[in-house]
Each structure stands twice: as structure tokens, then as C-alpha cells.
Amino acid sequence: MKIIKYLTILFLACAINACTKLEVAPTNIIQDNDVFTSTGGIQIYFARMYSELPIEDFRYSPARGLNMFWIISPFPAVTGEALSRDQRGAMTESVLYWGDAYGLIREVNYFLQTLPKYVSNFDAGDVQSWIGEAHFIRAFTYFSLAKRYGGVPIVTNVLEYPTKELSSLDVPRSSEEKTYDFIASDLDTAIAKLSETNQQGRANKYAAAAFKSRAMLYAGSIAKYNQVSLFDDSHNRLCGIPSDKAVTYFKAAYDAAVMVEGHYSLYKKAWAAGDKEAQYQNYVKMFFDNESPENIFVKQYLYPQSVHGYDAYNVPRQCMGPNGYSSEVSPTLNFVEMFDGLPKNPDGTIQNLDATGKYKLFDNTMDIFSNAEPRLRATVILPGDMFKGQSIEIRRGIYTGSSAGGISPLIPAGATIQYPTTNLVQSANGSQQAYTLPDNTTINPAGASGTFFADETCSQTGFSIRKYLDESLPQSQVKENNEDQTWIEIRYAEVLLNRAEAAFELYTAGQSGADYLGDAFTDINQVRERAGADLLTAPTDLNDIKIIQKERRKELGFENKIWWDLKRWRILDKEQNNALYRVMMPFMVAENKKYFFDVRKDEKNRYYSFDPKWYYEQIPTDEINKSPSLKQNPGY
């Protein structure tokens, strides 16, 4: 029994003595020492900053914000490039980008403050390039703020709290001009320090230069076109830039664009002069070639860790994936009509009627587009065009009336009424009842990709989006959060367009120093040639900024840039002034299986009116509440 006593005492002694330490390092937290001591650590830090970079890509919409899924109401459905079942009119961003921006800015500032303490671990050249890269990220972020709000508070160091007073954190807005100057200066640092090459997905010297051309062009446009003013108590102009600064910014944009020349070029790997098919294929491939010489700055995705759902949302209805999304973006006829190679009326609208006012009849729906500019086919799926090895069937219905003597328009020109039900067979939705044609073949009333009258999961305009859709993605993989094609944030074509626009603005402002008009002419023609569009014959053809604007809208359409362009040109309120966009509906004639196109205003009566106050967005009210010195933009 004694032994038990001793064992007990031993047990008790152990229980007391096995002292648990309270100094326990957290197992799920790492610290600066772990990060700033290896290039791997630096890469991890950059991975964070780039993941937060406000790139309006596949995962952005003005209704949902950045880095989101379920991208409904996509950007093109706000600009008039397209209609979407989820977008019922004009809008401005409903998710306000502010707090996340300053979160990223803090990370940059922390990086710039902390890296110098650890330089001994690294190659000096790497350190310089990283510093440049951090400046690029900061400039990118400030530009995202400036294009939304005008002048914003500029924070260049890590704001301390709680060691500093709360009141010291109430940073007022800088003027819009100072904000752009700050962006320019950060980008100059980036250009000076960044190395010429970097990993894909990260910026290099020329990305910084290309981005500078974009930012400065924006600043120049504000100086030139903006009418809104907002001053703070110290007479800083928070909204608007003095018009005399326009030339300075255009010049900066021009110079930055020129810097990129020779280092990047337009993608023409599959291009052949005069070969429309090759030009079409070339234009499609450009968006899928990671080695493209045109890609200056990209955002890459990789399944399964970082993915988007672009194809799932946007494939034509008949290519719908297993989860049932499709056709979120239907390009408008207004967009399509901008392109060359279509039969057009004198006013530039598409010619669907013959001289007697009856519908022109076609053997199939692609006939009317037989001469279309290759860039159009690569941007928009036209009814009947091939995609993923199948003809994309877009048909509004079957006309069962007689075609003898021609068919008159189904509804009066400009009408917004619904189609009549007599002489028309239509489908409410995708579960179609087959219709037997006079030749006893059976056919669905509407195309496999629409258009259905009671269901909007289909083409709503007669067109479907093509750009960026991955033709090689199996249908079973067309799923939300399953796509990983690269987003091209800055490509050389934009730099050329920036350069052309800046040059033309400098030319119209009477600036000398270079042959600005000639430069713009060459730039535009480079873009047009690659697109397979009609070339300008001489610099004097370039007699209106609208030519450059239109080129930009065509080349950069559906790349989430156009809304900002329409805003900086301050023309969106004029374009979207109770506007109804136009659509083109293919119908089959039952009698002879021929097709006609009805051109009409949007059936769903989606009126667009852009409120001019949206040129400057609302600063989040709770930020105004927290920072008494923040001044709200006009109209909010």
C-alpha cells in the first residue's frame, strides 16, 4: 500500500510541477521578421497588394464592386455598349471605393517604411525595383480614387493610432490638380526605379509609363471638359482642374505613351494583310496569348485559388454551363453600328429595309454581316456566327404570314410597343414547343440562344458578347468561379489611343514641338489596320476628336474602360438623356425559311438617364461623419 501512497504523491507533484507556460507564440500569425527576410516574403507581400489593386476586371461591376462574384449589371450594360437582364437603366457605382483604397495605400506605405530596415537581406537593384513597384501600386490606387471623387486626401506614411490623436487623422482632401500631380510624381518614381522586366501580373517600368499616359490623359480631359467646381475653405479646387493645365497633362500623357514605343507592339501573330478571317482570328487570340507583345500589365487568374466567372455569365444561351447562367451581356445595335463593313443608311444606321420600306430578306442571318470588320466579329457574336464549333442561333420568332409582295415592318419605326401576336410564333422561354414549318420540318420558334419574350436569360438585342470568351472551355466547365483567363489591364493599343488622343488635343490646343496630328494619324491607323477596319487616308481626315473617341470605343469596348472615357469626356449625360438603346431582331419567314431583321428600340423599355452629378461620385457619408474636414462632392 505504501507504493500507492508514493505514486499518489508523485502524481500530485507532477501535476503541480508541470508548469504550463503562458508565453505561447500564436501558431497562426507571422511577423515582419518572417516576411522581410527573403524574396519569397517580399513576393508574398506584393501578392497581397496586387490582389487588392483596384482593377475593374472580370470580377467588377458598378453594382457589386471590386473582387466580386455574380457579376450582374456589368459595366457594358451601364455605358450603352450592351443591355443586360439585370440592368434597368443608367447608374453610377453603388459600391463606393474608399476604405479599401486607403487600406491598400497603408500597405504600400508600410512596405516603403519597413523595407529599408531589411535592405541588407537583398540585392540593391531588387530593392530599388520593389520601391518603384510600390509607388506604381500607390499611384494606381490614387488614380482609382481621383477618377471617382476628384481631389482626395493624400496619405504618404503609415498613420499611427492609438499613439496619435484621433484628430490628427482627419486628413482633408487635396485639390484634384494636386492629386493628379501626386499620381504623376509616384509614377515618375516608379518609372525611374522599376526594372524593365518583371513577373507577369506585376508591373515593370513600361507598365508605369503606360499607366501614366492613361492617368494624365484623364487629368487633361478633366481640365478641358469638366464644368463642375468645388472649393474648400482654403480655395483648393477639390473638383475640377484649371483649364490652362490641360496642355500640361496632355503633354505628360503623350510623353509617357511615347516612352513605351519600341518595347511593346500590337499583337499580330496570326494577322495577315487583307485576310479578314486571319484578322478576326488574330483579334480573338490576342486575349488568350500570355506571351502577347501587346500585354503591358495584366492580372492573371489560376484555377482553383483565384478564379472568375466571365464565361458562365456571358456565354450565349445555347452554350450555357451546368449552373444555368448565360447571356448577361447583349451588345446593342448602337455599338455594332459603329463598325465598318455593314450596309448602312445615310445616317449611319444599319440598312434592314429595302427601298420600298419592306424588310430585306436573307438566306441566313450572317449574310447581312458578310463584309463586317473583323474586329466586330471578334468582339460581338453576330446571329448565326460560329462559336465553339456551333452556329449561335439567335432568332426572335417565326413569321407565319405571307411574304408575297414583301413584308412590312412589324411595328412602326421608333415604336416601343410589343410585337403583335398575329402571324408570329414566339417562345416565352427556353422550354420550347416545336413548330412545324410548311415543309413539314420541325423547328423551335426562337433560337437556341433566344430571344424569348418572357425570359431574359438569352440574347436581348440580337447579339451576344464574344470578346474574352474562352472558346476552348468545355461546356461542363462554364461555371461561376471556374474560369481563369488573364485580364489585360493595359495593352499597347490603349497606349496608342492615349497617345493619339493626347496628340490630337495638343494639336487642337495649337501646341508645337512635334507633328502631333501626324502622330495621332499614324497611331489610329495602326489600330485600324490590325482591326481590319477602314484606314484614314490622310492626317487631315482626322478633323474631329470624335473619330478618336469612336476608335477607342470600338477597340476597348467591353474592357470596362468606356464608362470612364464617356465620363471624362463629359458626354455621358448627353448620350444617356432618356435614351432607349436599339436592338436588331432576326425573324424567320415560315414560308421560305428566309430571314429578315427588325430594327427597333429596346423591347423592355429600359430608359437610360445619366445624372450629371455622377461625374463626381459621392464620398461615403460615414467617412464624412468620421472626418469633419472631408468635404462632400456637389449634389450629394
Add this chain to the structure above:
Amino acid sequence: MRLAAVLLIAATLQIHAEGHAQKISLSEKNASLQKVFKAIQKQSGFHFFYKDELLSAAGKVDIEVRNASIEETLDQCLRDLPLTYSIIEKTIIIKQKAALPPPAVDLAPTAEITGVIKDQDGRPLAGVNIRNKRTGKGTATNAEGRFSITASTGDELEITSVGYQTETIKVSGAQQTIDLSMKVSASELENSVVIAYGTQKKKAVTGAVSSVTNAEIVTTKNENLLNTLTGKIAGLRVIQNTAEPGNFDNTFNIRGLGNPLIVVDGVPRDNIMRLDPNDIESVSILKDASAAVYGVRSANGVVLVTTKRGRKGTLALTYSGNYGWQIPSGLPKPLDAIGYMTLVNQQKLHNVNGGVPTYTQNDFDAYKNGSKKNYDWYNAVIAKSFPQTQHTLTASGGNDNTTYFLSVGYMYQDGMLKSGDLNYKRFSVRSNITSRLTNRITLDLNINGILDTKNQPNSDAWWIIRSIWRQNPLDPFYANDDPAHLFQGTVDGTNPISLSHSDISGYKIYNNKIFQSSIALTYKLPFIEGLNLKGFYSYDYQVKDNKFYQKQFNQYTYDQASNTYNKSVQNSPSSISREFFSIPNSLSQVSLNYSHVFGGIHNLDALVLLEQSTRSSDNFYGSRQLSLAVDQLLAGNSLNQQVNVYPNKDSLYKITNRGLVGRLNYGFKSRYLAEFSFRYDGSSKFPPAHRWGFFPAASLGWRISEEPFWMNSNALTFINNLKLRASYGKLGDDRDANYQFITGYNYPASGDNNRHPGGSVFDGAFVNALSSTGIPNPNLTWYTSKTFDVGIDAEAWKGLLGFTVDFFNRDRSGLLDYRTLSLPGVVGAILPLENLNTDRTQGFDLEVNHRNHIGKLGYFVKVTFSYSRTMMRYKEQAKAGNSYLNWRNNLNNRYTGIYWAFGDGGRYSSFNDIYNSHVALSRNTLPGDYALLDWNGDGQIDDLDQYPYAYINDPAAPLIQYGITIGGSFKGFDLNLLFQGAAKNQVAYFEQLNTPLWGSDRSSALSQFMDDYHPLDPTADPYDPNTVWVSGHFPYTGTVPPTNSAVNIQNGAYIRLKTVELGYTIPGNILSKIGVKGVRIYGNAYNLFTITKLKYVDPEHPSSTYGYLYPLNKSVSCGAVVNF
């Protein structure tokens, strides 16, 4: 630390030394008188005077006394010996007894008396103590209620058992057997209650402690122990969120205070839900400062679960098992084809600019005459009823030295899916052994193992329910009705038949393996009676091992025009994911316990305890896409394979705690009671300077009923117990803290394919990012809670009526919150949690008991009721732009859960109503639309018309919860009813529960939406003033109640028959031939009916996850308890 312990021990010893000459406790067997006298001398200070030969002739003695006076001790010591004693001053003189006259008859023979002790219903009672008052010897009944004891004629046998009235029987001459039915003691005063680190007699308790015992728990048959406690303990709030097998999703708190600390057999453990109710001895809750001894984790109260231990006696085997059937409680069904088309047409016509119905009369006729088929998705997927069963076999027994309790349990619960692929099963074993290793050393060894598995299809239940509700009744189950071609649903491409079958779409398996063990050695210290030294060590280990199989399959659409099936490949590619969590916890304690009664009037109990614990969790997961159609990781390929850990604070952590606990209880004549306790507690979660905290508590009790004036008053004695209690203490909680005092990063950063990704892709490779943990807070510490409680315990007519009421107030300060709202966005950092907010929770809870017998009918009633409400005293927030917003957004000094909403102004019953409305209405307003209240009377309805309308907390937390238990027994029958209810609770539902045809035109709606305002003629233009309307509960399809409005809020108050159980005990004599000692058979029902104003769904079912959570269930079961 160690020094402090030693000092405390020394202090305790000091107390003992002062109380030297008071009472004697002795336990000796077969000891020499010399030895016994020596011990008495040591304890009492009395000296003995005797002749040696006198003692050696007397032989050996047995003695067992506790807190006895010197006379009592000597009486017992010498009772069977020819010796007597006298006391002079401090000296005891031992002398020979005067020779007794010879007995008139032969000395009454010492005979073996045997007997059976039963309860009132004739069931044998085990563990009843029988003591011969004269000899002091005792025994206990075995599982059959049998005993045998030696006694002489005239001896008095005292028969005692906890919960029964004590009986004394005088042994008469010829008596050989005693068969007795014991009467239940109504009084609970002598019952023991488990409290923190010990037990206490109920009469001596000064804190707010409530408890239930096994008998009350097992009347409710449920897979989840928490659900068997609902309504039974005043102040314990249990809300069942779902009955999904294996989910154990409850909202559970004490007095509305937040997640309590759960302590199972002395060890903080959180698996209370999975315990077998048959293993539970009792559940106590510490509602007030009596929890303070749990220090930094005590602020929300403590639930103490105690499992059964063995009882002395021969092996008692008990089998209890039941089998039952469940049905959903409140799961709305979607519309049929006619209903669907009706509502779609309503929605299309609901267009002031002119609408065109989608479906024509031909369509309706086709479904009415059967030429087109309606598809009932609900019945295609949901079973009519689904089984559940539970079986437990326990064994208990032991001898004087060792007792054991062993138990093996099995539980199976089927889910509501027709496929049978959603289910849960659990095995558990338990071994609780107590062994006296030596006279002074006792060993307690508890081992518990639980294995459980939840199987489910690859899709979660809520997603399947969502899909069933949305599925279009015009869509077929199979394309072209060909069972080889599952239909590709037109809503999200889903088909609930595919989703609900594991063999089609794959599965998820959740495995838990839980091992819990503890060993305790208690050493009765030899030199001081009543002083115990105890060492305790516990080691728990939990493994979660989950496997997810996503299986590729095809769905089809049928194209009539070309007579072809179009394939849609789902769930591609097939993949396997595995998750593994390893969660070890250890805890060790050393304690000194001292208990003594001085001079028969001063009760003293003291405890000093050192405790330290380490809790940790580690994990990893991996997934691979499959090359082979084999559901094993080995069949995977290298494409997109992933391995990583979940770095969140609940999955990857190591936390250590150390604490010193002290407690002192003092009672004067059981009349004045006082308790003081403290815990000095340290947690690794905090920076060194803020790591340690001191949590003192004190409580007082006054048993007025023990005062002489009370006891002598005829008018008052019917109240046999009246106690006033008050307690106050400081408690803490460190649950939300996570190393916010360190500057650092979370790595890998949490990311989400739906939102912000966890990294970036560079050169085609994914690089995990880090994310800053934000600004550190070097001053972070736990929040503290100051709890005040005052209560009254009363008992009248010897327990016929019992009553307990408690009022409490809890002030918390230093509640963690982010200063986000006040800090400008330009700072750009995640702020650390800071100890910013304060709140106050107040409330009361009460319990009333009535227990009685009328003839053969025994019955009892127990009512529990609790109310509590929390008010924010200070809530960190930003200043708003104007005074209205400042007032509106203000949370300071306001109750929590206040819901701002538009008031209900009734309905527009006609166009006249609409035309005459004094508020501006949109032109698409229709009869049946909600008239919102123009609260500020400005003629328009806008945000300014919202006012604090309701109390809503999500997850649901009713302000009032109550329970009424009624039980009775008559002859062999017993009946138990538990009504349970909640009040002061509102719910608001969204998505499909508030919007018919939610999401798209193809989505169906729930059938309740047919009860709506609509034109008598469904084709009539609703905007035609001449249209005749039929009124209904819902407005015309297309009008949806505004989210924040009275019309979207329903009263969630309810009362339900939570449990009803009817049992019958088969008389023992019938069964004894087959070796069965007792059988009780019963039928039981759970959630049998509910009275509530809430329509369509179960009132406990939360609105989170849009109300799609697997519903609660109703169940009926039958079962038996068999004693062998």
C-alpha cells in the same frame, strides 16, 4: 505561483489549529483501543486514563464517526465492549462496566434480517442505506432493492435514501423480513447540488444555481442533450435551430448572456450535445457570481455536467432504447403547376403600363385535364417520415472499495431525404470507476469515447431545400420523362433529385472521434481529519476527419424539335477533398479541500486549487481532381491539387491558462451562510502586462426559517425553508481575443472565390498573400463582468411547494469592439479590438415546484420562467451627419435588438382607399397592398417613417422563455408532459419566405402565397377600378413587404408541447422468472404540437440562411427501459 499555494495551504492549516478541541472524525476498522484512544487524544486534546489489561482484554473495535462530540465518539467506540467511561475535566477514565443482570429471556438472537425496498410504484430501489442504529453497522440495497443486515429484537433500523423520506423500523421478535415502500421526499433541501469544483447541499447553497437530474432529462427523447434540457432549468435558454442529423445547431445560453462555459466532469469541454443522456447524473448551471471561480471564461455563466458513477452492490444492468419516426415541423411546400402559373400571370399583369399574362387558359386546361403533368418536387425528394433510434446499455455496481459505471450507447438518426443519404450515427462508451486504493487514497478514473459520423449528399440540406422550393412544377423530374435522363432544371440548372442522392452527385462525410479521460487521486490527509489533497489530470483528444466527394454526373434537356437530349455535365471534374483536425486538450489540477464542523454549529469548507490547461488545434486539408471514378484520394491526378491549413483562430491555435482558485464557505447553525471565492487567472491570449486577472466573488445566505422565532411560531412553520441569498462578483471572458497585441500577418491570407482572393497569380503560379493583423493593441485584455444576484428560496409544507426566484444585474465593461466607426477611412487599417463597450443585462428567473401524493396518485408540477434583456450602456460609434441620424443610430442606453421598421397601417382594400390615401402612393399601387404607417405624418413614406418597432435578434433570442413540466404516476403508469414556450421575440424572413417567384420567373413559390389578394377573374386587368377583388393574407403577386416593416415581421412567441411521455412499469413478479427485474415501456413524442401566431414555419427556426435551414422535427417514439 507555487509560493502562493504554499501560503494558502498554511493559512488553511492555521484555521484548523484554532478549531482544535471541537469535533472528532475517525474511521478505523479492527483497530486496537490504544490506537483509537491515541487518535481521539490527538484530535480532542483529552487525555485517557486506563488499565492496560482492561484494554487488551477488550479486543479490537470498528469505529466510524464524523464530526462527532467526544461522548458520541466514546459511546460508539465502547458500545459492544464491557467497558464504560467518565469524563473529568480533560481526562477520560475508562473502567469496567458493572455486570449486567442476566436477561429475563435469552438475549434476543442476532438474526439476519432481509428485505426489499421499493419505491411507491413498486420499483426496486438500489443504493438505499440501511443502518442498525444500535450497532452503527450499515448496508445498502442492491439493484433489486434487496438487503440483509444483522439485528436483534428491539433494534431500530434507519432506512435512508436521497430523495425519499427517512424511515425507522423497530425489529420485532419474529421478524425476518422487512419489505418497505419508501415515500418520496418532497423536500429537496437535503439533495446535493453540483457546484464549481465540488458539491453542496441545496440548503447551504448561496449562489444562483439550478440543476436537473437524470430522471428529468431523459423524459425528452432527442439526439442532442441540449434539446433534452429545454424548459427544464430556470435561466437556461435553449433554442433548437435545426433538427438536421449531426448538426447540433443550437442557440444556447444562460440568462441571455452569451455562450457559457461548459464543464463536463470538472473539465471545460464543449461537446455537451453529443453526450448520451442516459450517462448524465445531473446538469447544473451557475448563473451568478458563483461562476467566478472559472475566472477568465466565466462571464456568461457555467454549465456543469456530471456523469453517473457506480453504486455499491451487485451488477445492475440497464438497457434503455427507443425507436421513433420524425416528420418536419414547419417546412412549407412549393406550389403545384396551376398555382405557379396563376402567380406568374398575376406578376405579369401587375404592371401599371399594361401587362400580358404568360400562361393562357389553354395552359391551365392542359394541367387541369391531365394532358400535361404537374411535378411535385417536394414529395420527390422529402420522405413522409424518417426513423430515429437510440440504445444504451449501462452497468453499475461495485463493492466497498471499488464502484464502476459502464455504458455503451448507439444512436441513429435519419434525415428527411427520400434518398436516405442524409443521416447520423453515434457510438459512445463510458467507464467511470472509483476505487479506494487504501484507506486514505481514492482513485477516480473516467474514460469516455465517442465516434460519430454524419453522412450527407454533396449538397448541403439548406441548398436542397432552396432548390426544392424554387423548382418549377412545370419542369419534369426527367427529361422527356425518361428516367435515364435527369432533367437539367431551369432554375440555376439544379435538380433536387440529383442534389439529394449521394450516388448521383457525391457525398460529404463528417467523422468525429472524441476521446476524453481524466484521472483523480484523492488523499485524505492523515494528520488532519477533513482535509483532502486531490490531484487531477485530464487529457482529451478529438479528431475531425472529413471527406467530401464531388461526383460528376449528367443532366439533360430534351429538344422536341430535333428529338434529341442535350447533355449538361454537372459537378465536373469529380474530386475528393479531405480535412483533418487534431484537437488535444489537457488540464491538471491540485487542490486542498477542508471540511469541518466546529462545535456542531460552525460549518467550514475551504478549497484551494491550482489549475493549468493547454488547448490546441491543428489541421490540414487537401483535395485532388480524380482521374479514376474511384472515391479515394489515391485516384486523383496532379492537376489543381491543393494542400493547406485553415489558419483561422478557431482551427489553428494553442492557448494556455493557469489559475489559482480559493473558496471559503462558512455556515453558522445552518442559519447564516457566507461564501467567498476568488480566482487568480492567467491566459496566454494577452500581453504579459495584462495577462493576469483577479476575479473575486462573495455571497451571503440567511435562512430565516432556521431562526428560533420562526421555528417557534405556529403561523410560520408551514414554511419549512425560507432563504434569502445575495451574491456579487467579478467575472471575465477571453473568448474573442486573438493575439491582437502583436503586429503581424495572417498567412496565408484568407481568401474567397466569391470575394477577395487569398493571393495573386504571378507568372502563372498562385502566390498566397499575407494580410496584416492590423494595428496592434498592447493593452488588450478580457472584458469584465460584474454580476449581482439576489434570490429567495422557499419551501412550504415540507416540500409540497417549492419556490425560487432570482433577480440579477450584470454589468459588462471592456467589451471588445473595433473603433472602425470612429476612425477615418484614410488610416486604412484594420483596427485592433479594444476594450471599449459596456452593457447591462437585467432579468429574473423563477422556478416553482409542487409535488404531492393523493392515494396512489403521485404527481408533480414544475414551472420555470426567465426573462432577461440587455441594454448597451456605451457603444463605440461614429458621429453621424445630423442630429436625427445621431439619435437614430445611437445605441447607447438602448436595448439591443431594437428593429427599426415602418409601422403597419393596414391594407388598401379598394381603389377608393388608394385614391383617398393621405400619403403619396406610386401609381402601381393595388388593392391588397400594404399601407405603411406615415409615422411622421408628412404625407409621404420614406426612411424617416421608420421607428423602433420590434425586438429582433438573430440568432433568435426570445426575451422570455418558460417551461411547465407536469408529471404523475398512478399504479404502474407514469405520464410526463413538458410545455415549453418563448415570448417577446419577432422574426423576419426574406427571399423565398417573403417573395413569391423569388429570383426569376422560372422559380416557383411557396404554396402559402396562393392566399393572396387577387381579382375574382384572373384575367381581369388589376388596374381596372371595376375589377372585383378577393382578399387574402398576402398582397397581389409582385408586391413584396418592405424588408424593414411591420408587415414583414411576425411574432415568434409560441408555446409547444415539447415532450409527452406515457410509460407503464410491468410489475416485477411477472418478469423475475426470466431474469428481468423491471421493465418500463413508454411512448414519447417531441414537439407534438405548437401554438403560435407565426405562420408556415417553426417559431424556433431561425431566419438566418434565408430560412432555408433544415427544419425542426416532430417525432414520436416508443421504447423500453429494462433492468436486469
